[in-house]
Amino acid sequence: MRPDAGNGPLPARTSIKVQTVRYVEVAVGLPVQTTFHYSVPKQLQEQAAVGKRVRIPFRNRQLIGYIVGVVGRPEGFSVKPILEVLDQDPILGPDLVELTRWIGKKYLAGWGETIEAALPGPIRKGRLMMKSRSPEPAVEVSPSSPLPLNAEQKQALDSILAAVNRREHRVFLLHGVTGSGKTEVYLQAIQEILSQGKTSIVLVPEISLTPQTIERFQARFGAKTVAVLHSAMLESQRLQEWHRIRLGEAHVVVGARSAVFAPVQSLGLVVIDEEHEPSYKQEDAPRYHAREVAITRAKAFQAPVILGSATPAIETYYQATQRRIELLPLRSRIEEVPLPQVEIVDMRQEFGRGSRGKIFSRQLEETLAQTLTSRQQAILFLNRRGFSPFIHCRGCGQILRCKSCQVTLTYHMDTRSMVCHTCHSEQPAPEICPKCRSEYIRFQGIGTQRVESELARLFPQASIARMDTDSMKARGSHAKLLSAFRRHEIDVLVGTQMVAKGLDFPRVTLVGVISADTALNLPDFRSAERTFNLLTQVAGRAGRGALPGKVILQTYTPHHYGIVAAGRHDYLAFYQQEIEARRQCGLPPFTHLVQLTVRSLGENKALEYAKKIAQTLRRCLLSEVQILGPSPAPVHRVRRNYLWQLLLKSPEEVHLKEPLAAALREVSASRGCRLAIDVDPL
Ligand SMILES: [Zn+2]
Ligand SMILES: [Zn+2]
Known part of the structure; x- marks a missing residue:
């Protein structure tokens, strides 16, 4: 199953010539690591082919499965026997069949589960394919032409095109x-791919898939050439x-994360913007990382x-220092707009001035x-x-x-x-304490709604939005809301x-960070990285135009290296301290983690x-694999479910993945318990 890399005929056409298929290997959308063999009745032998959906008997029911291989007589x-072949042409090309197999192995997920993550909802649910050509998208955008590049942009583009x-x-x-x-570098690289008749995939974090972003691509290449995939669209x-x-x-x-599975014929380039974003990691099985x-x-x-990133993931930058990834730095802002000036305010000193509980520093x-x-x-x-x-009862x-x-x-x-904020349940706020019936209920700590109402009190003439x-x-x-802000209807x-x-x-000249420490206090080895990334990104919102920008960071830990480096816009200083901390504690990228x-x-x-699993793993895995826990999950x-976790840590990936899969097969399932496996957890 070699992926079809050229501009050759569609895999759908070649499958017709394949001689009769008598037995097939089928993956089903269940959390199982194995595939299943079925026979193909004579009348279906010409239709059956790899990449097509089939209806199959499975235990005492019928399921939709995916043909992933042709096999000999078992x-x-x-x-x-299979009951029905659902597709005329395969819905999965050979490259996606192979890719989903790889994902299942790498992330210890089911092959069929992974195939389903790669397909749109209606196809997964067994709906038959539309025959008609799709209508053209009704979007009108004014076209844009390539912008002149500065020396660094040009050098970056040249390196990329040389590889192309x-x-x-x-x-x-x-x-x-x-x-x-x-x-602009992405756009000009994509232009070249287009001229060679190939396809490009551009991944952006869900949150930045704004009309603004999409229009930039449509303006350059035309609305017909650009396809958009994200979760806010109708199915x-x-x-x-x-x-x-x-x-x-x-x-x-x-598109967002799952656009990595877009059914393109000949892929010429993949762009991952904001590659450090945690949203590229899927939270449910298969727990894959879109970058990998x-x-x-x-x-x-x-x-x-x-x-692409202003604040690359620590793992990614480490790969660049090891020369497994080629670094293309862009050091200056276009048109020489200076980075905003950052002022760090020590909120501990603000306390000394008798302003305890205040949201804004002077x-x-x-x-x-x-x-x-x-x-x-x-x-x-x-x-x-x-x-x-916090809702606190003083009684x-x-x-x-x-x-x-x-x-x-x-x-x-x-x-x-x-x-x-974990299960989204909601109930009316009590007027008296449900435990002691006291009336002294106090609301403590600050959220966005409180910032908004305090702001309205201080600046009654200003227009404020949340x-x-x-x-x-x-x-x-x-x-x-964004276009109202653009028109300056909101201050x-x-x-x-x-x-x-x-x-x-x-026109945004001030960015205020109410509390730079919120993410630092989380029990997570990436909390410093998250804080640095977020602060750098927020700070970058100030002074984008002709007016100089200013950023004010309020913090209780003004000397933390993540905050100091963000204040100086100094990624490298942050990276050097962080990678050293990771090395000393034996954390990624120096070890591999699996969380159960x-x-x-x-x-x-x-x-x-969890104890039973831990025992089996301690018996089956090499001693250099550390097994921590079971311990209660952070939440x-x-x-109403209880969550217990095990963390596996190993300097070598090979000692971890396959031995773990083998060991887990030895642990029999426990009624009423579910096990989730997260490889390279975030
Ligand atoms: Zn809850
Ligand atoms: Zn009480």
């Missing part, structure tokens, strides 16, 4: 500060785009990959006032939604928690309710990380099963 066991022309699979890291013109729209790609009508695919999948897919086509309040007087705009960032994250000292998850409840002022998942529930509200935008990504507004999570309604049951209860 010896020593009898097989059942040599048909060489190389991975490039385009490392450029915000506003350094990475997108029917997504299916239509999938068909346009499959039929070779669209040659540039722009993209690199493997491109390799099969001998196509280059461009990873510096931030004064600068906000100046910004508003001079008719400019500001963005205030806080990565915590709701009004306050009995309790903090109210969710009954099924045990996490603290957040008070939401707009709905006067308390919400669990952007977080609570205020952006309606379809299209995101785009509406101050308050928001969570939704405001951190990709927004480019020339057992989940059950019974607390003892979950723990017992120990979710929707």
Whole structure:
């Protein structure tokens, strides 16, 4: 099953010539590592081919499965016949059959499960393929032409095109500060791929798949050439785009994580913008990382990959220092716009001035006032939604928690309710304490709603809007709010990380970070990296136009290296400290991790099963694989389920994956317990 890399005939055509297929290997969409063999009745032998869906008998029911191989007569066991072949042409090309097999092995997920992650919903559910050509998208955009490149952009583009022309699979890291013109390099590289009649896939984080981003691609290549895939689209729209790609009508695919599986015929280039974004990792099985999948897919086509970021993942930059990835630096902002000036405010000292509980430091309040007087705009960032994250009873000292998850409840002022941010349950906020009946209920800590209301109190004349998942529930509200901000109908935008990504507004001269420490306090070895990335990105929103920008970071840990480096826009300083810390603690990229999570309604049951797994693993795996736990998951209860975790750590990947898969086959399943495997967890 060699991937078809050239411009040759469609795999669908070749399958017709294949002689009769008597036995097939079928993958089913269940969390099982094995495939199943079936016989093909005579009347279906001409239709059966790799990459097609089939209806099969499975235990006492019927399932839809995927033919992944043709096999010989099984010896020593009898097989059942397939019932129906659903497709005329394969829905999976040979390269996707091979890619999904690789993903199943790498991430210890089922092959069929992985195939289903690669297909649009209606196809997965067994709906038959449309025959008609899809209508053309009704979008009108004014065309744009290539912009002149500066010396660094030109050098980067030349290196990429050299690989394209040599048909060489190389991975490039385009490392450029915000506003350094990475997108223009992508666009001109894609132009060349188009002229060679090949297809490009561009992955962007879901959150930055804004109309603004999509229009840039449509303006350059025309709406017909560009297909868009993301989760906010209707299923029917997504299916239509999938068909346009499959039929070779669209040659540039722009989409979120799962667009890495777009059914392109001849792949010429993959671009992964903001490659460090955690949203490229899938949270449910198969728990793949789109960056790794993209690199493997491109390799099969001998196509280059461009990873773009201002703050590359530590693992990615490490690969660049090892010369496994080629570094292409963009050091200057286009048109020489200077990076904004950053002021770090030590909130511990603000306390000394008797302003305990205040949200804004004196510096931030004064600068906000100046910004508003001079008719400019500001963005205030806080990565915590709701009004306050703690509901505290002063009568009995309790903090109210969710009954099924045990996490603290957040008070939401707009709905006067308390919400669990883990299971999303919501109930009216109490007037008296449910435990001691005291009336002294206090809301503590700061969320975006509280910042918004405090702002309205301090600056009653200003127009203020809030952007977080609570205020952006309606379809299209995101785009509406952004265009109002662009037209300067809003002076101050308050928001969570939704405001951190990709927004480019020339009149924004102030960015205030209410608390730079929110992410630092999480129990996660990546918390410093997350904090640095987020602060750098938020800071990059200020001073994008002719007016100079200013950033104010409020923090209780002003000397933390992540915060200091973000204040200086110094990625390399951050990287050097962080990679040293990882080396000393034996963390990725110096080790490989696998996380196992057992989940059950019974607390003892979950723990017992986790212990049983740990015992088997300690017996079966090499001693250099460290097995930590079982320990309670950071969020120990979710929707009444108890979660226990094991963490496996190994310097060598080979000692981890296959031996683990083999060992897990020895552990018999436990009724009422579910096991989730996460390879390279984030
Ligand atoms: Zn109480
Ligand atoms: Zn809950």
